[in-house]
Structure formats: C-alpha cells, structure tokens
Amino acid sequence: MGGAWWRWGGQPLPAALWWLATAGWVGLLTLVLRQGVAAWGVWPRGARLLVGVLALAAAWWALVTLHRLGVAVLLGALLLVWVADIAAYFGGRAWGRRKLAPNISPGKTWAGAASGAAAVLALAGLWTWAAQWPVVGPWLAEGFYPRLGQGGTAAALVWLVLLTALSIAGDLFESLVKRSAGVKDSSGLLPGHGGVLDRIDALLPVLPAAMAALAWQGA
Template identity: 85%
Template sequence: MCKVTIAHQARVRAATAGWVVLLALVLRQGVDAWGAWPRGVRVLVGVAALTLAWWAMVTLHTQGVAVLLGALLLVWVADIAAYFGGRAWGRRKLAPTISPGKTWAGAVSGAAAVLALAWLWTWAAHWPTVGPWLADGFYARLGRGGAAGALAWLMLLTALSIAGDLFESLVKRSAGVKDSSGLLPGHGGVLDRIDALLPVLPAALAALTWQGG
C-alpha cells in the first residue's frame, strides 16, 4: 500500500478536488475574469499550486522512481500526442480565446496516447529484465484498484494535464505576455514546462492512495 499518512491522503484528495473546481471555474470565466480576481488571491493560488506539486513530486519519489516516472510520462506523452494529433487532424478549437492552437482532436489524441502508455507499461511489466521494476511502478499500482477505476483516473489525469496547460496560457494572456519568463528561450518560460504537472502530480498521488496502491 502507498505509505502516505491519512492526513496526507486527505490533503492530496482535497488538492485534486480543489484543482478540478478551480480549473473549471477559471477556464469557464475566461481571460478577462482572471485579471479581476484580487491580486492576493492569485498569488496565493500560485504559491499553493507550486507547493503542493513539489510535495507531491517528492512523495511520489519516495514510492519509487518508477512511480514518479510514470506520473511524469503521462503528462509528457499526453502533451506530445496532443501536439501532433492536433496538427494532423485538428479542426475544432478546444479553447480558442485562451489557446487557439489547441483542438479537440489534440485532446483525444493525448488521451489515446495515455491509454497506450498504460497498456504498454503493463505489458512490459512481464518482461524478465524490466518486469520487477515496472511491476511496482505507477500504472501497476493504479491498476490494483480495478480496470474501471484505473481508466477513470487516467482520463481525469489527462484532463487535468490539458486544463493545467490551458490555465497557464490564460494567466499569460491575462498578463499580456507571450512567455512566462526568459530563462528558457523558445519554450515559453519555465511555467510552460511545468504547467500541466502542477495539477497532475497531486492528483496522481491521490489516485494511488484512493486505489490503495
């Protein structure tokens, strides 16, 4: 069982619920509404998001490198597949006023890639050379709660990944900037590298505790 205290379990579950509510509210309200939120509230949201994501990452790492890697791969695979799927088949925009480049086809491609990743991970867990390592990884633990529960969590994590990316785009548009910083030229800034991870990492930890992983 994922060795996380009851208090920590409650924390990551509350964080996941909080992210779902926040993202649904902010993305629904749009770019202009975010700028109308009190500055102190926006700063608090940012600090809380970074703090929770860091704590979740450290905690996932204590469960094993394969656990943390599985959560990170989910975000990376979803993002890459969404990009190429959107370029190949994207017609209908996902959130044109927030991020015109994102499409529903890209979102579906990201979700399909995550399912493929989970299946590939589970299949590779039977290999003699890597099986013992993968068998105790993120997707193996997630699957212990049952296929239906694992599928639901995978789709929620994928949706949070996409929504986290959209949220960061919304914040930048509200601030009237193209990049979140100049530390990573050509990458949109540091926040563009971690935006999807912010809601996903606490939710990934919540998934494991929920499933008894």
C-alpha cells in the same frame, strides 16, 4: 492505504489531502477556464498569489512523495504528462478541426485532446504489459501504472482520463494567465520555451492528482 509512504517529514499525511487538492484543482480550472482571460485579472491580487503558492507547494510535495515511492512511480506520472502533450500536438495537427479553447490557446483542438487521452491509455497498457518481462519487469511492476491498477481496471481508466484532462487544462490555465498579463513568456529563464511555467504547467495539477489516484486505488 496505510504505510510509511503516506508520510511527510515523519508525520502521517492523510490521503484526503490529495483528494482535496485534486478537487480544488478541478474546481479552480473549471471556474477560471469558463470565466475566460479577462476575468482572471479581476481576481484580487492576493487570491491569485495564494493560488500560485498553493499550486507550487502541492506539486512539489507530490513530486517528492512520488519519488519516495520509487523512481518508476515518479517516471510514470511524468511520462503521462509528456505523452499526453506530444500526442495532443501531433493529433491536433493531423485531425484538429474543432478548437478546444480558441480564446485562450487557438492551437489546441478536441482531436488533440482525444489523441492525448488515447496515447496515455496506450502508455498505461504498454507499461503494464512490459511489467511481465523477465529483466525489466520487476522494476516496471513497481511503477505508477501497475500500482494504479491494483484497485480495479475501471477505476484506473477513469483516473487516467481525469489525469489527462488535468494535464490539458493545466496547460490552458497557464496560457490564460499569460494572456491576462499580456506576455508571451512566463519568464526569460528558458529562452524559446515560454519560460519555466510552460515546462511545468501541466504537472502542477497532475502530480497531486496522481497521488490522489494511488490513494484512491489503495496502492
């Protein structure tokens, strides 16, 4: 787990920080989503502001570090979120019956969540297989998914499912915050897209967790 890539600004960055950030996200999302929309507004304003600042800082930190590991590493982590989101949308529309969180985001279903997880696993398998190709293989082999598999396939699968769950939960969290505030869009910077936070909501918990996964796998 050693090496220069665990450094930030020349200083060693303990892998435990990424595990702590991931555990923090799991705890926060579990608590907030269980409490529901109304409870979020009861939280002290300072606490909510602190959550936002820490979430953005951790995600940016992880983004920069993943990029320093290599473009293929960062691209793999980003693709995980994008593929999960797209597959969840189409899977939910095709087979969705049981709502995942009707009071927060009525459009999300358990079938959509399962579709997202299946698509992520397929992406990981396809990427790992393509890493054996003669032309693009060397570049792909340095990517997120081959690195994640270095510590064992079983652990990698668990991490992929967790990352997918965090992606979906991050999306739900942002929907909850908007409903609590009584707004449709988080900002007007991206008209028709719900605001900037709608574009990065799933990335906020996933990027630090992706770093934690690589650290756990010794990659």
